[in-house]
Amino acid sequence: MEEKLKKIQQDFLNKTKDTKTLAQLDELFIALFGKNGQLDELSKQFKDVPKDELKKVGPLFNQIKQQLEISINEKRGTIRKQIYQSLQNEKFEIPSERTGRKEKKGHLHPVTQFEEDIVKLFEKLGFVQTDAPQIDTDYNNFEVLNIPENHPARDLWDTFYIDTTNYKLQTNKLLLRTHTSNAQIRILKNNKPPIRVMTLGRCFRYENADARHEHTFEQFEIVYVDKDVSMTHLQYLSEYFFKSILGKGIQARLRPKYYPFVEPGVGVDASCAFCKGKGCKVCAGTGWLELAGAGMIHPGVLTRGGIDPDQYSGIAWGVGIERMTMLKYGIEDLRSLKSGDLKFLGRF
Ligand SMILES: [Zn+2]
Structure with missing residues (x-):
C-alpha cells in the first residue's frame, strides 16, 4: 500500500x-x-x-x-x-492603423432618422408618443377594431399567428401585430379627451418581399380625440405632414376607402412630387400617390375605449414609414433599406 x-x-x-x-x-x-x-x-x-x-x-x-x-x-x-x-x-492593433484608412463614424439608419423627424413634427402639434407590443392578442389587433373572427375584412391582413399550444397562457390567440392600430384601444382606455397620441414601430404581415412589399415594416399612427373633431382636421393634418416632409407645393387629397375601424374611412393621397401632379411613371400617370390611410374613429371603437361617441369624435391616421422614406430619398427598392448594405446606407 x-x-x-x-x-x-x-x-x-x-x-x-x-x-x-x-x-x-x-x-x-x-x-x-x-x-x-x-x-x-x-x-x-x-x-x-x-x-x-x-x-x-x-x-x-x-x-x-x-x-x-x-x-x-x-x-x-x-x-x-x-x-x-x-x-x-x-500589442493590440486598431483597424485604422492596420489598413491606413481613416476612421469611419456610423449614423442612424435612414428609417430611424425619418421616424425621428415625424415624431418631432407631431410633437409640435402637442402629440405625445406611446408604444404597444409587437406580439399582441387577436382581440387588441382585430376584434376590438370591429374585425371579428371570420369577418371577410381579415383577408386585408395576411397575419402571422403564433402557435401557443405548448404554453399555458391566458389567451391562446396571439399574433404578430399587423398594424400599429393595436395601440388604439390602449390609447383610448388610458387617456381622457382631449387625446393627442402618436405611436410608431414594427409591424408584420405574411407577404412575399418585392420592391414595394416587406413582411416586416414600420408604421406611424396618430389618434386625435376631442369635441368636434372632423374630417377637416384630417385634411389639415395630412397636408401638414406632406408639406413638411415632401415640400411646400404638395397637396393632400382624401378618397373614400374601407377600413373596419373607421367611419368614414379614407385613403390619403399626396400630389406626386416627381411630376408636380402632371402624371409620370412613379404615379402611373395619375398625378397622385396613395401614402396614408385614415378616417373618423368608429363609434363602436370609441365606446370600447370608454369614450362616449355622442360627446366626442376622433380621427386615426397612419402611414407606412418605409414607403415615405423611399419617396423622400428617391429609393427604388424597399428591400435595400433592410439589406445591411453599408454602401447603400452610407448615402444617407
Ligand atoms: Zn408623378
Whole structure:
C-alpha cells in the first residue's frame, strides 16, 4: 500500500511539472482527486489493510494528498502568471492603423432618422408618443377594431399567428401585430379627451418581399380625440405632414376607402412630387400617390375605449414609414433599406 501511494506521488509530481496549460492541469486534478480518481480508488482499499499498517499509511496518505494539492495549485499560479505576462506583451492593433484608412463614424439608419423627424413634427402639434407590443392578442389587433373572427375584412391582413399550444397562457390567440392600430384601444382606455397620441414601430404581415412589399415594416399612427373633431382636421393634418416632409407645393387629397375601424374611412393621397401632379411613371400617370390611410374613429371603437361617441369624435391616421422614406430619398427598392448594405446606407 505504501508503495502504491509513493508511486502515485512520484507519478503525479512529474506530470504536474510537465503540464503546459490550465486545461491539462484541470485534467490532472480530476484524475487524482475526482470521484474514482486515483486517490479515491486507493482509499477504497483501506478496509482490507491490517490495522497496524493503516496507522502508518493513513497519515502518509493525507500528507501526500496535501503535497500533491499544493503542487498543482502552485503550478496553476505559475501558468497564470505566464498568461498575464504574454497578454501584457501583446500589442493590440486598431483597424485604422492596420489598413491606413481613416476612421469611419456610423449614423442612424435612414428609417430611424425619418421616424425621428415625424415624431418631432407631431410633437409640435402637442402629440405625445406611446408604444404597444409587437406580439399582441387577436382581440387588441382585430376584434376590438370591429374585425371579428371570420369577418371577410381579415383577408386585408395576411397575419402571422403564433402557435401557443405548448404554453399555458391566458389567451391562446396571439399574433404578430399587423398594424400599429393595436395601440388604439390602449390609447383610448388610458387617456381622457382631449387625446393627442402618436405611436410608431414594427409591424408584420405574411407577404412575399418585392420592391414595394416587406413582411416586416414600420408604421406611424396618430389618434386625435376631442369635441368636434372632423374630417377637416384630417385634411389639415395630412397636408401638414406632406408639406413638411415632401415640400411646400404638395397637396393632400382624401378618397373614400374601407377600413373596419373607421367611419368614414379614407385613403390619403399626396400630389406626386416627381411630376408636380402632371402624371409620370412613379404615379402611373395619375398625378397622385396613395401614402396614408385614415378616417373618423368608429363609434363602436370609441365606446370600447370608454369614450362616449355622442360627446366626442376622433380621427386615426397612419402611414407606412418605409414607403415615405423611399419617396423622400428617391429609393427604388424597399428591400435595400433592410439589406445591411453599408454602401447603400452610407448615402444617407
Ligand atoms: Zn408623378
